[in-house]
Amino acid sequence: xxxxxxxxxxITTLLCLxxxxxxxxxxxxxxxxxxxxxxxxxxxxxxxxxxxxxxxxGSITYPLIGAxxxxxxxxxxxxxxxADALQSGGxxxxxxxxxTLIQIRGxxxxxxxxxxxxxxxPLETVNTRLSDMLANAGGATPTGDDIAIVTGVRNGKxxxxxxxxxxxxxxxxxQDNLLLQGGDTIYVHRAPMFFIYGEAQRPGSYRxxxxxxxxxxxxxxxxxxxxxxxxxxxxxxKLPDGRVQQIEPQLTDPVLPNDVLYVxxxxx
Numbered sequence: 001x002x003x004x005x006x007x008x009x010x011i012t013t014l015l016c017l018x019x020x021x022x023x024x025x026x027x028x029x030x031x032x033x034x035x036x037x038x039x040x041x042x043x044x045x046x047x048x049x050x051x052x053x054x055x056x057x058g059s060i061t062y063p064l065i066g067a068x069x070x071x072x073x074x075x076x077x078x079x080x081x082x083a084d085a086l087q088s089g090g091x092x093x094x095x096x097x098x099x100t101l102i103q104i105r106g107x108x109x110x111x112x113x114x115x116x117x118x119x120x121x122p123l124e125t126v127n128t129r130l131s132d133m134l135a136n137a138g139g140a141t142p143t144g145d146d147i148a149i150v151t152g153v154r155n156g157k158x159x160x161x162x163x164x165x166x167x168x169x170x171x172x173x174x175q176d177n178l179l180l181q182g183g184d185t186i187y188v189h190r191a192p193m194f195f196i197y198g199e200a201q202r203p204g205s206y207r208x209x210x211x212x213x214x215x216x217x218x219x220x221x222x223x224x225x226x227x228x229x230x231x232x233x234x235x236x237x238k239l240p241d242g243r244v245q246q247i248e249p250q251l252t253d254p255v256l257p258n259d260v261l262y263v264x265x266x267x268x
Contacts, residue, residue: 029125032070032078033106033182034058040082043096054106064091071106075099107182111137114144114188129177130163133186140165143207145191152184192257196221199228199263208255215251217261224263232264 032038034056042048052060058071065085070078083097104122112118116138130148134140151160167173180186194217197203201222209216214233224230235247237259247253255261 029074029076029127030101030104031072031074031107031123031182032058034071035105036101036107037103037105039100039102041098041100042086042092043098045092045095051102065089075101109133109180109182110185112185112187114141114190115139116141123180123182128180130180130186131165131168131177133180134165134188137186140188143191143193145189146210147189149187149189150178150180150184151187152181154181194255194257194259194261196261196263199225199265200261201225208257212255213251214249214253214255214261217255217259218251218263221261221263224266227265228263229266230263232266234262234264236260236262 032054034054036054037051038054038060039051040049040060040062048063050062052062054060054071057069059067059069062068062082062085065082068078068082068085070081073081079097079099082099083095086092086095086097107123108120109123109128110120111133115134118137121133121136130150134148140146146165148163148165149160150163151158153159161178163176163178164173168177192208193205194208194212195205196217200218201224203221206217206220214235215230218224218230218233230251233249235249235253237245237247237256239245249261
């Protein structure tokens with residue numbers, strides 16, 4: 001019993017250390033951006049400790065060396081750049097520079113629409129992908145669409161792309177798992193819905209699943225009541241010109257967005 005407790009404690013400690021190491025690595029990879037507030041320290045040189053904000057041009061002003069361009073650089077690379085400047089200027093021999101993130105405002109991505117936690121999230125590493133940011137936002141809600149719309153700026157031009165989220169994993173379209181950049185916006189729209197009423201067990205509105213048929217839509221509504229009949233269905237479908245078409249559908253017909261399925265009473 002005592003051995004098991006010690007083993008559990010050891011495993012828990014290792015997991016915590018791994019988590020801390022991963023977190024530290026993520027901070028080291030974080031690309032600094034305009035608006036970020038940082039603390040810069042040099043080992044055994046407390047007079048060189050400053051707290052400053054990265055300017056809109058991506059630079060900071062540091063004692064002895066002046067302006068330093070760090071916008072877009074990772075924390076680790078920025079530390080080395082300041083250390084090299086201090087050493088090459090003859091101010092400190094082998095300086096050990098440490099940068100701590102105080103407040104992250106630059107390099108954020110907005111996640112909007114049908115996600116569990118919409119909001120703005122920082123790009124904590126240089127290789128943050130679409131799936132990572134959706135996970136940060138808690139993923140799509142049950143009413144969220146399978147399509148994510150990513151907008152931003154690439155090479156000075158407006159960028160917009162619609163991504164089929166499941167296909168990234170199911171169809172091995174890993175190239176669609178985009179690398180994100182600061183200022184990007186991810187939007188998840190409401191999933192297409194259909195409506196069922198009449199002699200259905202659970203009338204109401206439901207999400208349309210991929211390649212859904214009338215039979216599957218009827219099953220989603222719990223099937224017909226004892227008074228209803230799956231052979232007596234009526235489908236109201238809105239046409240592009242605004243007119244509503246009434247159809248007596250087959251069970252194998254596809255269901256389209258905003259279709260209204262009516263389950264009639266059985267004749268007998």
